[in-house]
Amino acid sequence: MALVVHKYGGTSVANTERISAIADKVLLARRADDRVVVVVSAMSGETNRLMGLAHAISEQPSPRELDVLLSTGEQSTIALLCMALAERGVVARSYTGAQVRILTDTMHNKARIVDIDTTRLKADLASGKVVVVAGFQGVDEDGNITTLGRGGSDTTAVALAAALKADECRIYTDVDGVYTTDPRVVPAARRMDRLTYEEMLEMASLGAKVLQIRSVEFASKYNVPLRVLSSFEEGEGTLISGEDESMEQALISGVAFNRDEAQVTVQGVPDQPGIAFGILGPVADANIEVDMIIQNVGADGSTDFTFTVHRNDFDKAMGILRSTGNKLGARKVEGNAEIVKVSLVGVGMRSHAGIASKTFEVLAQESINIHMISTSEIKISVVIDEKYLELAVRALHKEFELEQATRVVC
């Protein structure tokens, strides 16, 4: 008798019809004799509606009270889902984060889970009840309501699966799994059956936004098998788990990309200790997140320094750099907001040489100039002009035969 955590969010709980459809899915799981814990988000649109109310009252609403307000979203969904389950003869019981006692720190709006009390949930499961838990929320030591921040329902599901030692955590979404790349760019993109946590982390952070990064980190840390699947269609989805020695390992799993990048270059700064901090310190102080950072070997005692930021932060970053560049004696500060990042991800490349040069060869054949290169153990990222995005992704997808399910053993 398997213990399975289901998570339904966003469009899967868009309205009462969808919530009733989820109840049907849970009924099927119960008939398969699974013990089921369901984690749900707010009905789609609800969080925005509540935010609208808060902002009608205050430009910067109190973080504590915002959590009290936003947590009502999931609270409504758990109640409605339990009603729908009762209609189907399934005995279910709803829990808010506070009722479970999902203990978090006190960082309102972006709290982190510290501990989960599973006593009541285990008792309910043992007596055959379905347990329905509000995602995205918890409670601090003083009983204040906290939220984990947007998308935190995935994290709730994984944390519950870890705490209950569940056999699987199923994240139901509006896509039927994780793809080798965006099917809108490459129609031949293929749904992957399996993926490692590491690969998923690289894919997710690079723009394949199926799962929240934090939930994958959590799953990896506690080795919770995670399955992404569609709440609208049948199918096995994509299983994300730890590496399995016996399993065939693909050389490249997928091609991820990120359209929202912009690049800032500081040319001719003195090549001396502290220069990186001198440039990035003020950027970090302005709460601008920096993605890729490249510093090349300097010549003539000076060096060039380049980094990428989210395109929304580009103007702000350029403003800061013009000021600090001056102080640091830079020759020039340049920017480019029409670039994108394309990344190949795959644990297989770790033990396989030549992937990088092959990547550069493919791009060269298509006459695509590379602005920046950055590599990690299981990823190669390049920054190129935005206009070449589709061309580059298609060429790489084809070259590494990602449309084929046959996996290369390495």
Place this chain on the structure above:
Amino acid sequence: MALVVHKYGGTSVANTERISAIADKVLLARRADDRVVVVVSAMSGETNRLMGLAHAISEQPSPRELDVLLSTGEQSTIALLCMALAERGVVARSYTGAQVRILTDTMHNKARIVDIDTTRLKADLASGKVVVVAGFQGVDEDGNITTLGRGGSDTTAVALAAALKADECRIYTDVDGVYTTDPRVVPAARRMDRLTYEEMLEMASLGAKVLQIRSVEFASKYNVPLRVLSSFEEGEGTLISGEDESMEQALISGVAFNRDEAQVTVQGVPDQPGIAFGILGPVADANIEVDMIIQNVGADGSTDFTFTVHRNDFDKAMGILRSTGNKLGARKVEGNAEIVKVSLVGVGMRSHAGIASKTFEVLAQESINIHMISTSEIKISVVIDEKYLELAVRALHKEFELEQATRVVC
């Protein structure tokens, strides 16, 4: 430094503008150096919206889950009000029923308050914070969310005032106090400055629906001074409190009436023990609430039995009575759905004879036939034809000089 409980419900928290206006009122109270506890209801329309969602999923939603769902209504309001207070520089803290620990029994949808833990509220008040509590809700011993039923926010406010030994509990509504009768019927109707709990209970149960009956009972039990006043206009409102020996006591406080009555008469049933139960038992079993009950002295071994019910229950009650009347050997079962009840209320009449005969005289002068009469220590109720309602109320209001503030000492 007075400790005052404010309660705002319904139209007073209709939208974010109204919530901001309440924050202004609380700010003024703080400036007057009051320690303030605010109890709020759900924004108007919200409870109906949530009920609509529940009924879209289930005809008879699970009572436990309905409480989880409905309690989100007040939870949103407390958060929004605290945000609005913060905007005005007032340090406030919101509490759900569970967070205060308003302990109730486990009767979902109509729970009763068992105990209130005032520890955290007192600490907040001592440190100068305004405390904002969600009305209408509590938590049972096992941590399940409960609701007190519709209108229960008044009860929450009074119970908090009792537990905190507050100096006054102010119920802000859309009227500026309790009137001698409905001003739509008698334009000269006057707002009363004071009223006893007993009088208010008789007024409320008779149709002057300003306050929830249960909250008045609660206030009476714990001797909490209760003030009804407008959340839209300035004014002193009406103070409802215990009887004060030294205070001038009006003979008659007001004329209440109820349009929604219907009358059922069973004629010629055997005048023997058990007949009242034989008639009313099946009515109670059908969940029909009975208001007035009259049985007259019988003659020739038979008697007539009359009672009133809510007009919505009239057809159902008649159906039941036709069947039981037959079994009991009744000569005839008659009904009249075009009657109303008019009541004079006043603690003064307790020690003053002749009020009843004066009442009947006034009605006789207007040629109004009386169908039923029922009296208590502080009330005289008559059932008359619906068409005479306005005439009767105006005549009685005038005869007992209720438009005049001068009170008769008795």
